[in-house]
Amino acid sequence: MYVIGTAGHVDHGKSTLVKALTGIDPDRLEEEKRREMTIDLGFAWLKLPGGREISIIDVPGHERFIKNMLAGVGGVDAALLVIAADEGIMPQTQEHLDILKLLQIERGLVVLTKCDMVDTEWLELMTEEVRDKLKHSSPGLANAPIVPVSARTGQGLPELLKTLDGLLDNVPARPDMGRPRLPIDRVFSVSGFGTVVTGTLIDGKLSLGQEVEIQPGNLRSRIRSIQMHKTKAEAAGPGNRVAVNLTGLEVGELHRGMMLTVPGWLEATDRLDLRVEMLGDSPVELTQNSRWDFFSGSAEATAGVTILDKPKLLPGETGLVQVRLSEPMPIARGDRFILRLPSPSQTIAGGIVIDPHPRRHKRFQEEVLQTLKTLEKGTPAEITLQRLNTGTRLPRDIRSVAEEAGSDLKETQAALAELVKQGTAFLLSDDAEVKEQALKAGEAVVLAPSQVVVGGAAWQELIERSVGLVKQFHGQFPLRRGMGREELKSRLGIASAKTHNFVVNRLLAEQALVETEAKQGGNPALSLPGFEVKFNPAQQKQAENLLAAFRQSPFTPPNVGELGTDPNIVAVLVDRAELKRVSETVYFLGETYDLMLKAILEKLDQQEQITLAEVRDMFNASRKPVQTLLEYLDEQKITRRVGDARVRW
Numbered sequence: 001m002y003v004i005g006t007a008g009h010v011d012h013g014k015s016t017l018v019k020a021l022t023g024i025d026p027d028r029l030e031e032e033k034r035r036e037m038t039i040d041l042g043f044a045w046l047k048l049p050g051g052r053e054i055s056i057i058d059v060p061g062h063e064r065f066i067k068n069m070l071a072g073v074g075g076v077d078a079a080l081l082v083i084a085a086d087e088g089i090m091p092q093t094q095e096h097l098d099i100l101k102l103l104q105i106e107r108g109l110v111v112l113t114k115c116d117m118v119d120t121e122w123l124e125l126m127t128e129e130v131r132d133k134l135k136h137s138s139p140g141l142a143n144a145p146i147v148p149v150s151a152r153t154g155q156g157l158p159e160l161l162k163t164l165d166g167l168l169d170n171v172p173a174r175p176d177m178g179r180p181r182l183p184i185d186r187v188f189s190v191s192g193f194g195t196v197v198t199g200t201l202i203d204g205k206l207s208l209g210q211e212v213e214i215q216p217g218n219l220r221s222r223i224r225s226i227q228m229h230k231t232k233a234e235a236a237g238p239g240n241r242v243a244v245n246l247t248g249l250e251v252g253e254l255h256r257g258m259m260l261t262v263p264g265w266l267e268a269t270d271r272l273d274l275r276v277e278m279l280g281d282s283p284v285e286l287t288q289n290s291r292w293d294f295f296s297g298s299a300e301a302t303a304g305v306t307i308l309d310k311p312k313l314l315p316g317e318t319g320l321v322q323v324r325l326s327e328p329m330p331i332a333r334g335d336r337f338i339l340r341l342p343s344p345s346q347t348i349a350g351g352i353v354i355d356p357h358p359r360r361h362k363r364f365q366e367e368v369l370q371t372l373k374t375l376e377k378g379t380p381a382e383i384t385l386q387r388l389n390t391g392t393r394l395p396r397d398i399r400s401v402a403e404e405a406g407s408d409l410k411e412t413q414a415a416l417a418e419l420v421k422q423g424t425a426f427l428l429s430d431d432a433e434v435k436e437q438a439l440k441a442g443e444a445v446v447l448a449p450s451q452v453v454v455g456g457a458a459w460q461e462l463i464e465r466s467v468g469l470v471k472q473f474h475g476q477f478p479l480r481r482g483m484g485r486e487e488l489k490s491r492l493g494i495a496s497a498k499t500h501n502f503v504v505n506r507l508l509a510e511q512a513l514v515e516t517e518a519k520q521g522g523n524p525a526l527s528l529p530g531f532e533v534k535f536n537p538a539q540q541k542q543a544e545n546l547l548a549a550f551r552q553s554p555f556t557p558p559n560v561g562e563l564g565t566d567p568n569i570v571a572v573l574v575d576r577a578e579l580k581r582v583s584e585t586v587y588f589l590g591e592t593y594d595l596m597l598k599a600i601l602e603k604l605d606q607q608e609q610i611t612l613a614e615v616r617d618m619f620n621a622s623r624k625p626v627q628t629l630l631e632y633l634d635e636q637k638i639t640r641r642v643g644d645a646r647v648r649w
Contacts, residue, residue, distance in 0.1 A: 001052075001053050001054065001055065001228070001239055001240045001241075002052070002054045002055070002077045002078065002168050002171060002239060003054070003055045003056075003057060003075060003076045003077050003200050003239065003240075003241055004054055004055070004056050004057070004076060004077065004078050004079070004080055004164070005056075005057045005059060005072065005073045005076035005078075005079050005080070005105075006018065006056070006057070006058050006059055006079070006080045006082055007059065007069075007073070007079050007080065007081050007082065007093075007096035007097070007099075007100060007108075008081055008082035008083055008092070008093055008096055009083070009084070009087070009089075009090035009091070009092040009093045009096075010037065010038075010060070010062040010063075010092060011037075011084070012082050012083060012084040012087065012090070012093070012113060012114075013082060013084060013113035013114055013151055014038065014058055014059070014080075014082045015027050015038050015042060015058050016113075016151045016152075017080075017082060017111060017113055017149065017151045018042070018044050018056055018058045019044075019151070020151035020154070020157060021044075021046055021056075021157065021160070021161070022044040022045060022046040022056065024043075024044035024045070025042075026038070026042025026043060026044050026056070026058035027042055027058075028040075028042060037060075037062060038058060038059070038060040038062075038065075039060055039062075039065055039068065040060065040065070040068050041057055041058065041059060041060075041068055041069075041071060041072040041185055041186070042057070042058035042059075043055065043056070043057060043058070043198075043241065044056045044058065045229045045241070046161075048161055048164060048165040048168070049161055049162055049165055050165045052165060052168060053229065054164075054168070055200075055229070055240070055241035056080075057072040057073070057076060057200075057241075059072055059073055062092070063091070063092055063095070063345065064345075066092075066095065066099075066340070066345065066347070067293075067295070067300060069096070069099070070099065070295040070300070070338055071183075071185050071256055071257075071295075071297075071298040071300075072185055072200075072298070073099065073100070073103065073105070074103055074183070074296070074297050074298070074336065075183065075199070075200030075202050075297070076105060076200070077107065077168070077171050077174075077239065078105070078107040078108050078109070078140075078164075078167060078168065078171060079100050079105050079107070079108035079109075079140075079141070080108065080109060080111055080164075081093070081096070081097070081100075081108055081109070081110045081111065081141060081144070082111050082113055083110060083111070083112055083113070083126075083130055084112075084113050084114045085112045085113065085114050085115045085117065085118045085122070085123055085126050085148065086114050086117045086118050086122075088126055088129060088130070089129070089130065089133050095346070095347050097134075097137045097138070097141070098279055098347050099338060099347055099350070100137070100138055100140075100141065101137055101138035101350075102277065102279075102336070102338055102347070102349070102350025102351070103336045103338065103350060104138070104336060105138065105140060106138065106139060106140035107140045107144075107167060107170070107171055108140050108141045108144050108167075109144045109145045109146070109147060109160075109163055109164065109167055110130055110134070110141070110144050110145070110146040110147070111147055111149055111160060112126060112127065112130070112146060112147065112148040112149065113149055113150070113151060114150065114152075115148040115149060115150050115155060115156065116150035116152060116153050116155060117150075123148055127146050127148070130146060131146060145163050145167070147159055147160045147163050173238075173239060174202065174203070174237075174238035174239040175203075175238070175408070176203065176204060176205060176237060176238050177203055177204065177408050177409070178204055178205075178409060179203050179204045179261065179262065179265060179266070179332075179403065180201065180203060180204030180205060180206050180212075180238075180260070180261055180262055181201070181202050181203045181204065181259055181260075181261050181266070181330075181332070182197070182199040182200070182201050182202070182206070182242060182244065182259065182260040182261070183199045183200065183202065183257075183259055183297035183298040183299070183330075184197045184198070184199050184214075184254065184255070184256055184257065184258045184259065184260060184298060185198060185199050185200075185256055185298045186198040186199075186256065187251055187254045187255060187256065188251065189251045190245070193224070193225070193245050194224070194245065194246070194247070194249075195245070195246050195249050195250060195251050195254065196243055196244065196245050196246070197243070197244050197246065197254060197258075197260060198241070198242065198243045198244070199241075199242065199260070199298065200239075200240070200241055200242075201236055201237070201238050201239065201240050201241075201242050202238060202239075202297075203238050204238060204261075204262070205235055205236065205237050205238070206223060206226060206235065206236045206242065206244065206260075207223065207226075207234065207235040208223055208224075208225065208226060208234055208235070209222060209223060210222065210223045210262070211262070211263060212244075212246070212260055212261065212262060212263070213260075213261055213262060213263040213264070213266075214249070214254060214258050214259065214260055214261075215258065215259050215261065215266055215267070215268045215328075215330035216258065216268030216327075216328040216329070216330060217253075217258070217268075219249060219253060219254075220248075220263065221246040221247055221248050221249050222246070222247045222248070223244055223245070223246065223247075224245040224246065224247050225244075225245040226242060226243070226244055226245070227242070227243040227245075228240050228241060228242055228243070229241070244260060256298050256299075257297075257298050257299035257300060257329075258298075258299075258330065259297065259299075259330035261330070265403040266330055266332065266403075267357070268328035268329060268330045268331075269325075269328060269329060269331060269356050269357050270324060270325040270326075270327065270328045270329070271322065271323070271324055271325070271357070271358055271360065272322065272323050272325070272331065272353055272355070272356055272358070273308075273320070273321075273322050273353070273354045273355035273358040273361070273372055273375075274320070274321045274322070274323060274337065274351050274352065274353055274354060275318060275319075275320060275321075275351045275352050275354055275376055276313060276318060276319055276320075276321045276339065276349050276350075276351040277318045277349060277350055277351050278313050278314065278315050278316055278317050278318070278348065278349045279315060279316070279347065279348055279349060280315055280316040281315065282315040282316075282348040282349065283341070283346065283348070284341060284348060285312050285313060285314055285315070286305060286307065286312060286313035286319075286321070286339075286348070286349060287305075287307075287312045288305065288306065288307050288311070288312065288363075289304065289305065289306070290304075290305050291303065291304050291305070291342070292305065292339045292340060292341065292342065292348070292349075293339070293340040293341075293342050293345075294323060294325060294329075294337060294338075294339060295337060295338040295339075295340065296329065296331050296335050296336065296337040296338075296353070297330075297331070297335065299329045299330065299331075301325040301326045301327050301329055302325070302326035302342075303323035303324065303325055303326070303339070304323060304324045305321055305322075305323055306321065306322040306323070306324075306361065306363065307319055307320075307321050307363065308320040308321060308322055308361055308363055308364070308365075308368065308369060308372070309364070309369055313349075318351075320354075320369060320372050320373075321351075322358065322360075322361050331353055331356050332353070332356055332406045333353055333354065333355065333356055333375075333404075333405060333406030334352060334353060334406045335352070335353045335356075336350065336351070336352055336353075337350060337351060337352070337353065338350045339351075352376075354372050354375050354376050355372065355375055356406075357404070371386060371390060374386045375387075375405075379415075380407060380411050380412070380414070380415040381415040381418050381419055383405055383407065383415075384401060384405060384407070384412055384415040384416060384419065384425075385419055385424055385425060385455055385456075387401055387404050387405045387455075388401065388419075388425055388453065388454060388455030388458055389455035389456070389457040389458045392493075393455070393457075393458035393461060393462070394454075394458070394462075394492075394493065394494060395428050395452050395453065395454040395458075395462075395494070395499055395502070395503060396452065396453070396499075397449065397450050397451060397452050397453070398412055398413055398416055398447055398448070398449050398450070398451050398453060399449040399450065401416070401453065402449075409449060413446065413447050413449070416447055416451075416453055417439055417445060417446075417447055419455075420435075420436055420439050420440075420447075420453075421439045421440055421442075423440075423456065424455070424456045425453055425454065425455050425456055426453065426454050426456065426459050426506070427447070427451060427452070427453055428452040428453065428454060428499065428502035428503060428506060429451060429452060429502055430502075430505075432502070432506070433509075435447070452499050452502055454503075462492070462503065463507065463510070463512050465492060466488065466492065466503075466507055466512065466513065467512055467513065467528065469483070469488060469491050469492070470482065470483050470488070470513060470526055470527060470528055471528060473487075474527065474528065474531060477568075478533070478534075479533055479535075479539075479568040479569065479571065479572050480525070480533070480568075480571070481516055481518070481525040481527060481533060481575060482515075482516065482525030482526045482527030482528075482531070483525060483526050483527075484523050484524075484525060484526070485500065485501070485504055485523075485524070485526065488500075488504070488526060504526065511529060513526050513527065513528065513529070514526070514527055514528070514529050514531075515527075518575055533572055533575075535569070535572070539566065539569055542565050542566060542569050543565075543569050543572075543573060545563075545565075546560070546563055546565045546569070546570070546573070547573070547578065547579075547589070549563060550579070550587075550588070550589045550592070551589065554588070554589055554592040555592065555596070555619040555620065555621035555625070556621050556622045556625055557586070557587060557588055557589070557592075557625060559585060560585070560587050561585065570587075574587075577590045578590050580592075580593035582628055582629055582632035583628045583631075583632065586624075586625050586628040586629070588625070588629070593629075596615075596619060596629065597633070597638070599618060599619075600615060600618075600633070600639070600646075601638075601648070603618070604639070604646070604647065604648050608647060608648075609642065609645040609646060609647045610645060610646050611644055611645050611646070612626060612627055612630060612644070612646075615629075615630065630646055633646070634646070637649045
């Protein structure tokens with residue numbers, strides 16, 4: 001299905017033409033009927049002679065309602081430029097032409113209405129005038145067919161329908177990149193059903209029961225029903241006018257300018273990097289820190305301007321610009337936009353979104369400008385690599401990379417396979433090495449959307465950060481073996497534990513870090529290669545004195561806390577297995593613990609059970625350390641208490 005939008009000056013007969021073609025009056029508001037003037041968007045539909053169904057969006061032509069026109073024209077496949085034969089091209093005709101050009105509406109045709117009010121000679125003269133004027137408009141209208149009609153008498157309407165049918169033969173279907181986006185242009189309530197939103201589905205597919213998200217606001221809902229042309233449908237694909245009945249949301253929570261999509265990929269933004277194209281006849285220049293009205297999809301906001309590559313933009317020039325929006329807008333890379341002078345209201349420029357989630361840029365920064373030019377015109381591989389090595393620079397899955405870049409998933413998968421083959425991006429997974437070797441050998445490997453990847457420059461930065469953090473940790477805690485995985489994960493800012501483990505495993509494989517196990521259990525620790533815990537002379541003396549105190553009475557050991565030894569030194573001795581910790585207060589020499597355990601197990605092999613008193617007597621020890629030792633063995637499931645005795649677990 002295709003969507004056609006009207007365009008043209010007020011009173012040139014757009015709504016009358018739509019009604020004559022479809023039998024549907026697009027002027028639905030009481031005020032519109034009273035004033036006989038279109039104020040807001042109107043909607044109709046029809047079946048063309050070839051059997052193709054189309055939707056028609058009728059837009060207001062008056063200059064006061066251009067904002068409403070912009071809310072509907074962005075998603076159309078072709079334009080019907082309506083010009084009254086008795087008046088010709090007027091001011092709003094030209095502004096609508098400018099808007100169609102800036103939005104790159106590539107196809108359309110011209111309808112000369114009210115042809116019954118002029119003679120043949122005048123009609124021929126007007127046709128030539130319009131054709132000459134359109135030579136400098138958008139490519140889609142420069143050579144557009146011109147069809148004279150009279151909505152009042154019906155003259156030319158069959159020819160118009162036939163011409164429109166032929167025009168759409170050459171309009172490609174909208175691609176489905178799997179990311180449904182419905183810019184909301186109407187919100188209303190239907191008795192017995194609840195909240196309904198309408199819009200033109202510009203990507204992806206919507207289905208009954210599907211979970212959806214409305215941005216901005218992160219509002220969640222489910223689709224209760226779908227209608228197209230007042231007919232119920234199980235699903236709707238891109239390029240359709242769609243009415244969606246939503247569950248759990250009130251009319252007051254929604255408004256024109258919001259975006260209905262699927263959860264988890266489209267985040268509203270209040271900062272954008274843009275390529276701006278100034279109209280050649282713009283009455284003003286685009287200057288630094290100026291403020292303009294910004295329109296994209298069905299949304300609008302005020303935009304503050306930072307010109308990145310030039311002192312200012314003159315009429316007819318293009319430039320790279322960052323804008324800060326007055327409120328967040330749901331927008332994606334590649335979306336078109338319009339800039340208008342707030343007062344007097346007039347279109348001055350338009351362009352394309354290069355980056356919907358940029359950092360704040362300073363002006364005239366060559367690195368920033370080169371990055372934006374790559375994102376704007378680079379190959380899929382170049383754009384993908386740019387995305388991987390900018391922004392957060394953290395590893396993420398391929399699906400996320402595609403969504404950030406506004407690219408097709410399959411295109412991104414192929415681009416990443418090429419980058420990995422070149423060695424400019426890396427895979428992070430259990431089988432990463434196997435896949436990388438296969439790609440470099442020229443084998444065909446399809447990378448899953450869930451495959452975690454990282455750019456080469458971002459990976460080098462991640463290595464440096466990880467090594468730096470562990471080095472800093474060694475400086476702060478020289479008596480600890482190293483940093484735990486969880487602490488490094490937190491400091492790196494990696495949310496996913498699975499992704500972090502992939503990162504650590506690659507760091508270990510590349511020998512940027514090493515991981516050591518504690519001799520007496522406990523968590524592994526990450527350290528720099530060659531790092532060893534070493535005591536200084538004073539610490540070494542404390543350690544020797546502590547161990548000497550334990551050797552004097554190995555089976556009735558001293559209380560560590562009473563010896564005044566630095567707890568960090570005690571921890572090192574435990575880590576080295578020179579001491580064995582069996583409770584918070586009771587420690588044994590490592591060799592003593594091994595001896596006692598061996599003797600207890602041998603005794604159990606001989607007589608099947610042993611009592612606390614027997615163990616105490618075996619070692620001529622006091623009761624407390626022996627009791628603590630046996631409780632520890634129970635905890636470790638080496639022994640098990642039965643009454644007053646212990647047996648093997």
